[in-house]
Amino acid sequence: xxxxxxxxxxxxxxxxxxxxxxxxxxxxxxxxxxxxxxxxxxxxxxxxxxxxxxxxxxxxxxxxxxxxxxxxxxxxxxxxxxxxxxxxxxxxxxxxxxxxxxxxxxxxxxxxxxxxxxxxxxxxxxxxxxxxxxxxxxxxxxxxxxxxxxxxxxxxxxxxxxxxxxxxxxxxxxxxxxxxxxxxxxxxxxxxxxxxxxxxxxxxxxxxxxxxxxxxxxxxxxxxxxxxx
Amino acid sequence: xxxxxxxxxxxxxxxxxxxxxxxxxxxxxxxxxxxxxxxxxxxxxxxxxxxxxxxxxxxxxxxxxxxxxxxxxxxxxxxxxxxxxxxxxxxxxxxxxxxxxxxxxxxxxxxxxxxxxxxxxxxxxxxxxxxxxxxxxxxxxxxxxxxxxxxxxxxxxxxxxxxxxxxxxxxxxxxxxxxxxxxxxxxxxxxxxxxxxxxxxxxxxxxxxxxxxxxxxxxxxxxxxxxxxxxxxxxxxxxxxxxxxxxxxxxxxxxxxxxxxxxxxxxxxxxxxxxxxxxxxxxxxxxxxxxxxxxxxxxxxxxxxxxxxxxxxxxxxxxxxxxxxxxxxxxxxxxxxxxxxxxxxxxxxxxxxxxxxxxxxxxxxxxxxxxxxxxxxxxxxxxxxxxxxxxxxxxxxxxxxxxxxxxxxxxxxxxxxxxxxxxxxxxxxxxxxxxxxxxxxxxxxxxxxxxxxxxxxxxxxxxxxxxxxxxxx
Numbered sequence: 001x002x003x004x005x006x007x008x009x010x011x012x013x014x015x016x017x018x019x020x021x022x023x024x025x026x027x028x029x030x031x032x033x034x035x036x037x038x039x040x041x042x043x044x045x046x047x048x049x050x051x052x053x054x055x056x057x058x059x060x061x062x063x064x065x066x067x068x069x070x071x072x073x074x075x076x077x078x079x080x081x082x083x084x085x086x087x088x089x090x091x092x093x094x095x096x097x098x099x100x101x102x103x104x105x106x107x108x109x110x111x112x113x114x115x116x117x118x119x120x121x122x123x124x125x126x127x128x129x130x131x132x133x134x135x136x137x138x139x140x141x142x143x144x145x146x147x148x149x150x151x152x153x154x155x156x157x158x159x160x161x162x163x164x165x166x167x168x169x170x171x172x173x174x175x176x177x178x179x180x181x182x183x184x185x186x187x188x189x190x191x192x193x194x195x196x197x198x199x200x201x202x203x204x205x206x207x208x209x210x211x212x213x214x215x216x217x218x219x220x221x222x223x224x225x226x227x228x229x
Numbered sequence: 230x231x232x233x234x235x236x237x238x239x240x241x242x243x244x245x246x247x248x249x250x251x252x253x254x255x256x257x258x259x260x261x262x263x264x265x266x267x268x269x270x271x272x273x274x275x276x277x278x279x280x281x282x283x284x285x286x287x288x289x290x291x292x293x294x295x296x297x298x299x300x301x302x303x304x305x306x307x308x309x310x311x312x313x314x315x316x317x318x319x320x321x322x323x324x325x326x327x328x329x330x331x332x333x334x335x336x337x338x339x340x341x342x343x344x345x346x347x348x349x350x351x352x353x354x355x356x357x358x359x360x361x362x363x364x365x366x367x368x369x370x371x372x373x374x375x376x377x378x379x380x381x382x383x384x385x386x387x388x389x390x391x392x393x394x395x396x397x398x399x400x401x402x403x404x405x406x407x408x409x410x411x412x413x414x415x416x417x418x419x420x421x422x423x424x425x426x427x428x429x430x431x432x433x434x435x436x437x438x439x440x441x442x443x444x445x446x447x448x449x450x451x452x453x454x455x456x457x458x459x460x461x462x463x464x465x466x467x468x469x470x471x472x473x474x475x476x477x478x479x480x481x482x483x484x485x486x487x488x489x490x491x492x493x494x495x496x497x498x499x500x501x502x503x504x505x506x507x508x509x510x511x512x513x514x515x516x517x518x519x520x521x522x523x524x525x526x527x528x529x530x531x532x533x534x535x536x537x538x539x540x541x542x543x544x545x546x547x548x549x550x551x552x553x554x555x556x557x558x559x560x561x562x563x564x565x566x567x568x569x570x571x572x573x574x575x576x577x578x579x580x581x582x583x584x585x586x587x588x589x590x591x592x593x594x595x596x597x598x599x600x601x602x603x604x605x606x607x608x609x610x611x612x613x614x615x616x617x618x619x620x621x622x623x624x625x626x627x628x629x630x631x632x633x634x635x636x637x638x639x640x641x642x643x644x645x646x647x648x649x650x651x652x653x654x655x656x657x658x659x660x661x662x663x664x665x666x667x668x669x670x671x672x673x674x675x676x677x678x679x680x681x682x683x684x685x686x687x688x689x690x691x692x693x694x695x696x697x698x699x700x701x702x
Contacts, residue, residue, distance in 0.1 A: 004525075005313035008471065011529035012294035028295045031288065031476050032442055038285075038483035039277040058499070092513070111513040114427050130497035142514040143460045147453050165485075169478040178307070179443050181515050182460070183503040190453040191499055194366035194382065196253075196389050197260045198411045203365060204419060204426070205453025205500070 037166040047128035051161045054131025058188030059201060061210040068099050071155070074212055076105060078153060079118060091121040093140040112144035119149040125168055126161040130187055133211065134168055137182035146184055152206040158213050230348060230376045234564035234576060234585040244558040250386055254559050257385045261550035264494025265601070272490065282487050283605050285480045286541040290532065296441040296474045297523065303444025307506025309519035317347035320524050324349055324466065325356050327520055331464050333358065333431035339448070339455035340364040341435030342380055342544060343468040343524055345566040349433070361425045363454035365418050372399050378560030380567065381492050381546040386559050389414065432458035436469035437488065438481045445505040446521065447481050449488065451498045459504055465516040470524045472540040484543055487603035491545035527579055535614050539574055541604040548598035548608060554591055563588060570598035570608045577615050586624040589615035650689050658687035
């Protein structure tokens with residue numbers, strides 16, 4: 001419907017083009033080029049610490065994993081508590097594939113399917129301001145893993161906690177190929193208040209969200225301090 | 230839905246007498262207000278964000294043509310397609326056309342007010358396409374065949390018992406199974422809708438923001454239904470109105486900080502997603518097709534004049550939650566899809582004053598809506614402007630116009646005004662002398678039906694002031 005398109009733009013210009021067209025185009029170019037962040041809410045503490053506090057306030061579980069062995073042990077524990085009959089679906093991510101998976105752990109490296117109960121993926125980053133995980137769609141981290149299972153477990157490197165979404169935008173802009181199909185900011189498990197304004201977890205997405213924060217030397221102290229599990 | 234705005238008065242009277250509705254409204258009222266107040270108090274930067282948010286929207290609207298073109302280019306570059314619709318009918322045709330082309334028979338839908346505005350569900354059903362709402366609140370009212378009564382909490386007017394009853398009527402349920410608790414109701418909906426998500430050919434979502442720079446669509450939900458709708462089917466179709474555009478990712482972040490807090494008191498909702506185009510060649514999941522339908526529906530005409538301010542609205546619902554009129558009668562009385570103060574402004578602008586002149590009258594102009602609006606929209610001023618236009622165009626009822634004209638001729642003559650008010654004050658004082666208040670007011674029975682009028686002191690303010698100036702207090 002190019003007719004609708006042209007009419008819409010013509011009507012807009014009739015109302016807006018009181019200013020010089022070249023000036024308006026320059027205004028737009030300069031606004032886009034600057035990509036100026038707005039006022040940033042002050043963080044109460046160090047970003048990693050703030051992230052942990054906010055994530056837990058949003059009903060996410062947080063566990064520290066210092067080594068690959070810790071990580072496997074944490075997953076075994078979660079799998080045992082969730083459902084022994086089913087497998088753990090792991091994102092087809094190089095870093096996850098390289099982990100020392102024990103032979104008796106039912107692990108499948110693929111994207112999520114209809115009956116998967118427990119999925120593991122890797123966050124690109126964490127956002128301290130809101131305690132959110134950042135998940136990017138892609139070959140190694142398909143989006144379905146974040147939304148389909150009952151229990152979503154996500155690995156986050158402690159030194160990948162950014163203060164604000166604005167820090168993420170700066171990073172993503174520098175990536176070749178632009179934004180991935182989907183950028184997800186996930187803050188706690190799925191929830192609804194549509195029945196009598198009563199908060200209920202587990203609406204359509206995961207009922208549980210566990211963040212496994214792997215320590216990195218730079219932020220070792222914070223990662224230790226904020227761990228509850 | 231077909232608008233039923235004209236019957237506002239009758240609908241409001243019915244709503245006031247509906248005890249179930251009053252129970253539901255009473256429960257919702259405090260919750261929204263308290264949560265917002267707490268979230269705003271916890272963020273010292275809120276006012277600064279509000280100023281910046283307003284600046285971003287004003288800039289976007291002043292350059293809307295250019296940003297829409299940018300957005301279209303960016304969507305196309307990412308492999309998606311943008312469609313332009315001047316009217317709801319054109320938008321419906323575009324959606325039905327995409328369903329036909331892709332052979333879609335089963336559609337899941339995230340919450341979209343533009344979807345309501347263009348009445349997409351009946352159009353899809355008439356074309357033999359099965360459509361299911363996946364936001365729990367929207368799903369509940371779809372089962373009840375009702376319009377939403379709130380823009381962010383569409384089933385806020387329903388009690389738990391009413392919802393359980395709807396599920397028993399529409400789901401094959403064991404009669405023994407309890408649907409007493411909120412958890413059991415949510416679980417039942419989760420199980421039923423999960424199958425729909427997995428079977429859908431096409432997913433329709435709305436958009437909270439469109440990003441001109443990247444061609445992204447920002448989607449905010451708590452349930453995750455929007456993401457399952459956007460990620461699982463072969464086609465993701467986005468319905469959005471043209472004023473949803475903002476220039477950059479940073480601009481959207483400013484508005485998101487205002488949106489969550491103003492709507493539900495959340496610093497961030499559980500899921501905030503940026504969707505840009507269809508799946509990339511190597512992606513294991515995601516939709517193959519990505520369409521964005523841009524709806525005008527009269528918005529371009531609003532840019533010129535006082536109502537441009539209304540296009541800053543980010544649909545948070547704060548004005549609705551703080552409105553004493555909405556709190557008393559709920560959303561259905563407003564007769565279309567946008568209730569409360571934002572609805573009382575937007576509905577006449579979209580449907581015409583002929584249809585909806587009654588809504589701007591349904592306000593006390595108390596000003597709370599403007600106070601809490603994160604985008605600083607002068608809602609009371611816009612309501613007054615619409616009243617004025619309704620009066621001038623003679624679409625307000627004859628009786629109201631007569632009374633307004635009588636009032637005008639009174640207040641324009643100070644001597645007459647003082648005389649009439651002095652007589653009235655004296656008369657009412659005498660009438661209410663014994664009790665100090667009046668149980669019934671001549672010509673004001675509607676007002677005194679629910680409360681007494683304190684009797685005036687007998688003198689007008691002017692008379693009292695004149696006396697004091699002469700003799701001292």
